[in-house]
Amino acid sequence: MERHEHIIHELSEWIGKNINRPLRIEDVAERAGYSKWHLQRMFHRVMHVSLGNYIRNKKLYLAAQDLIEGKDSVITISVKYGYESQQSFTRTFVKKYRVPPATFRRINRHTFYPCSGYMQ
DSSP, X not given: OOHHHHHHHHHHHHHHHXXXXXXXXXXXXXXXXXXXXXXXXXXXXXXXXXXHHHHHHHHHHHHHHHHHHOOOOHHHHHHHTXXXXXXXXXXXXXXXXXXXXXXXXXXXXXXXXXXXXXXX
C-alpha cells in the first residue's frame, strides 16, 4: 500500500471513530499533520471523493440507518451526528435522500438496504 493510501486509510478509520462529533476538515488535517489544502488533494486522489463529502455522506448514511433501525427522534439523531440544529440536518438530509428524515423513516422502515448508495 502506498504511503498516501495508508495515511488516508488510517484517517478514514479515525473519522469513523469520531463521526458522532462535529468534524471539520481542519480537525482531520490537524490529526493527519498536513495542511487542509494538501490533505484534501491527497484524500480526493486516494478516495475519489472530497473529504467534506466523505464525512457528510458517512454521517448521513449512519443517520439513515438510525432512522430506520432505531426509535430515536430526528432531533436526537441530528445531535448524535454533530449537526447544530434539526433544521440543518434536515436540509442536508433532503439534499442527499430527497425526502425529510421523518418521511424517509416512514417510507423505508422495512425496505432500506444499508449498503445501497452509501458513498454516492
